[in-house]
């Protein structure tokens with residue numbers, strides 16, 4: 001092994017972590033969807049334990065309100081409005097130079113999921129919404145790639161290794177008749193984040209080492225960080241499940257992403273995605289901004305103050321998050337700043 005000999009000395013004293021199992025971990029490929037509270041903790045922990053191929057996917061930038069519950073991010077990231085995926089990748093190099101992290105500043109959606117998640121041994125869900133989990137679930141069932149669901153709210157959370165390839169139930173088996181798909185801004189404690197990501201890390205590492213068995217992939221862990229309690233709930237396969245039983249992939253089949261939509265998990269923020277792939281010259285945008293004040297800029301994003309109550313974050317990819325403006329005003333501001341005309345295409349959207 002080409003590795004600092006001292007790095008895993010203490011880990012190798014634990015029975016399951018032999019030279020062979022460490023080599024197996026190092027050769028594993030893991031993709032983490034979402035790089036917020038749970039995603040940063042899991043990315044850091046996986047890099048520290050030796051995973052050498054990681055991809056982290058997140059469409060957002062680091063904000064001050066992230067810092068109390070995330071790993072890796074610093075005040076400087078919030079000041080610069082750094083994309084979370086980029087910051088995460090940059091910090092992980094400092095944790096383990098042998099880990100290659102591919103950052104993706106985007107969301108996982110039906111149009112790109114096949115490209116983004118293909119070829120990995122394990123998918124980690126570190127998102128905060130049901131739509132993303134249901135989409136990941138369809139991809140996982142279709143391609144037989146296991147995933148670890150990780151959810152946190154308030155003092156509580158859940159963690160579940162979903163492995164239909166081995167015969168376990170899928171996420172839709174549990175959520176077939178329930179579960180809110182509404183985007184909400186959730187309260188979260190860092191204690192819940194730590195406990196839940198610890199559980200997900202255990203499931204991920206056990207899976208990658210081949211240490212899981214049937215009861216692991218049919219067990220949902222309900223975690224209560226206030227009472228320091230973990231309850232195990234048995235999940236049975238649903239014989240009527242459209243996803244794993246009938247292999248109907250309704251979300252994967254979607255071929256349309258709205259150009260303008262409310263941003264999930266943020267109040268009063270509109271998200272704009274250009275209809276065609278573009279790369280914005282952020283220096284040109286800074287010249288075009290006229291009197292709007294620059295709050296932060298970096299090679300990937302520019303954050304502008306449009307008025308006392310409105311802000312815009314423009315990504316190099318042409319995506320934008322516009323806060324505090326009504327729909328039409330947000331579109332006008334986007335077109336003025338980026339030079340990309342979208343209003344003539346909006347009649348075709350379902351917004």
Ligand SMILES: [Zn+2]
Pocket residue numbers: 169170171172173174238241242243244245
């Ligand atoms: Zn199912």
